[in-house]
Amino acid sequence: MVSIKDVAKIAGVSIATVSRYLNSPDQVRENTRNKVEKAIKDTGYAPNTLARNFRRGKTHMIVVVVPSIGIPFFEAVMEGIWHVAEEQDYSILVRDTRYNTVDFDEFSKMIFSKEADGIILLSTLSPFTYDEQVLSGRKHPPIVLSCESVTSEMSQFPSVRIDNEAAAREATQYLISLGHKKIAFMKGRSDSTLTQGREQGYRRAMSDAKLPIEPDWLLEGQMSLEGARRSTRKLLHQSDRPTAVFCANDEMAMAAIHEIKTAGLKVPDDISIIGFDDIRFSEVMDPPLTTVAQPAEEIGERTMYRLCRAIEGKEIGQATETVPHKLVVRRSTAPPPG
Amino acid sequence: MVSIKDVAKIAGVSIATVSRYLNSPDQVRENTRNKVEKAIKDTGYAPNTLARNFRRGKTHMIVVVVPSIGIPFFEAVMEGIWHVAEEQDYSILVRDTRYNTVDFDEFSKMIFSKEADGIILLSTLSPFTYDEQVLSGRKHPPIVLSCESVTSEMSQFPSVRIDNEAAAREATQYLISLGHKKIAFMKGRSDSTLTQGREQGYRRAMSDAKLPIEPDWLLEGQMSLEGARRSTRKLLHQSDRPTAVFCANDEMAMAAIHEIKTAGLKVPDDISIIGFDDIRFSEVMDPPLTTVAQPAEEIGERTMYRLCRAIEGKEIGQATETVPHKLVVRRSTAPPPG
DNA sequence: TTGTACGCGTTATCAG
C-alpha cells in the first residue's frame, strides 16, 4: 500500500509538502507541485481516508435511523437528505431498526466514539429511552428528528415534520363532510408515535363531529401490506361495517382497496378509502388514492440541513419545524352509499 | 474527550491493559478487569472508532452502488445484504448513481483509500469503464456484482444473478403459448445491461416462434412509473396494437395497467401484461400481476456472503453464480381477445 | 516556500 511517504520520496520532497499539495495546493510552488503531481500519478497514490479521518477527528458520515427501509415514503425523504448530504460532502449510513425501539445511549455512543458525525432519526419508535444524566451538563450530540410526532421526552431535539394531528383531522373531516358517519382508522403499530399523532387527529375530528368510534373501527395494519390485508378482511366481516377507512399510510390503503375489491365491493361506491403520504404509487392505484401529501423531499432536505448546522455547532433556531401538508383528493373517496 | 489514557490512569493500569480488556478480556485478571471496568463506567469512555479503524486498517464498511434507491426490488435485495452484513459486523453505505454510468477507478480508489472494505455493484449501468492497466498485475479490489447481466468487460468479477435472458424468454414464451402474436416489450433505460439481457430473451422467444417484432413494440419505460405511463399511452394509439406487453419490471407493469384501464380497456381481456421481479405490490395490483419472480433476498445474501470471502482474501469459487427465477402466473395474463 | 518533528488514540510486539 502506497502512502504519503512513498510519494514524497519519489517526488523528492518531504511528506509535509505532499500533504500541503493535497490540502492547500496554492501554498506549493508550481514547480514542486508538478513533481508531486507526477509522483501521485505514477504511484497511484490515494490518501488513506482512515488516517485522514482519524487525524481530523471527523467521520464525514451521518447515520439515518429508520424503522424499516423499503417504505416508499421514507425513500422520498432520504432523497432529500441525500441531496444536501452530497452537497455537504457527507456519506449516509442507513440503520434499519426493524421496528424496534431504539436506545438513545446507543446513538449517543455512536457520536461519542466517532462512528458518525450526526444522526437523523426518521420516524423512530417510542419509547425512545435515554439516560437523563448522560445529557445533563453536556451538549446534545447532533441529532435531528424527522417525520416524528414529537413526544415530550424528545421535545428537546430539533425536529422537522408535518402536523400529523392536524393533517389527520382534516382528512377525517373531509370524509365527514362527504356524509360518512362510520369511519374506521387503520393505524400502524400502536407503539409508533407517528401513527399516534394521526390517531389523535382522527379521534378529534370524530368527537368534534359528535360521531362515535366503535372499538372495532380501530384497525392494526402494521404499516404493511400483509397486516393491512388481514385487518381489512376482518373489517369486512363486521355486521355494521364502516363506510370509510382512513389509513395511516398509502401502502395500507393500497392493501385495503385490494381486499375490498376482492370481496366484491367497490371503492369508493361501497367504501371510501383515504391514505397518508402520497407515495408515487398512489396516483396509479385503482382507483387513484385520495391521500394526505407530505413534502417528503423538502422534509429530508431541511432535516439534513439542520443536522449540518448542529454538527457545526451553530445555533439551529426553533426546535421543531413544521412543514405544510396537503389533502390530495383523487377518486377513492365519495359519499357513502344510499 | 476521554481517551484510553485517561481510563488507564484512573484505573491505575497501563493503556495496554485497557486495550486488552477491550479486545480480549479473558487475558486480564479478574481483579484488574474490575478496576478497568469501573474506570470506563466512571469516565463514560468509548473507544475512538476512527483511531481503531486507522490502526486496524479496516473500515468495516461496505458500499452498495445502486442506479437509484426507492426501487422496491432492490430494497428486497438490500434486505438480504443487510442480514449478512449485520451478522458479519459490516455497515452498509448506499451510493445512488442516479442512473449514471459509474467509473471503475472511482470505486477502485474507494477501496484503495480505505473508504470501504468492499463494494457491491447492484445492477450498475454499462459501460462500466475502467483502466485495464490499473487492474493488471494487481489483485482486483473486493467487488461483487449483483443482479447484473454480465457484460464481457466485467465478466472477471464475481457475480450473483438470475439468468435474465432465460427468464425473459420463458415469460415471452408463456405469452406466446397463450396465443399472443403481437407482443411488445417495455425496456428500462437502453443503456442498462440488466434490461438488455431481458430484451435478448424476448427477442429470442419471438424469433424462435417465428414472430416478427415491430419497431413500435419496443417501448422505453425508463424503469419508472412516469416513463412507463408515457410509453403506454403511445402504444395505445398504435393502429395495430399489440395484445400483450412484457415489462422489464413490475413498476412499469403497474403503470401500464393503469394507463390501459384509464383508456377504457381491460387487463387481461384486451391486453395482457407481464412484469418482472415480483415486488411486494404485485400481488395487490388489479389485476394481480403475472411476473417473473427473483429470489431477491437470497441474491442479496449470497452477494454479501461472497463479498465477505473476497475481503478475507479467500477463494470465491466460480465467478458467476446463477440463482433460479420462477414465473408467477397471476391474473394479468390471458389469451388474446377474439 | 519547504522540511523537521511531534501528536492524534489504538493495537501489537515483546520483555518482564
Added chain:
DNA sequence: CTGATAACGCGTACAA
C-alpha cells in the same frame, strides 16, 4: 498477566 513502546498515515506548528 502486565507494562513499555513502536508503529499506523497524516496534518501542522515551528524552524529553516
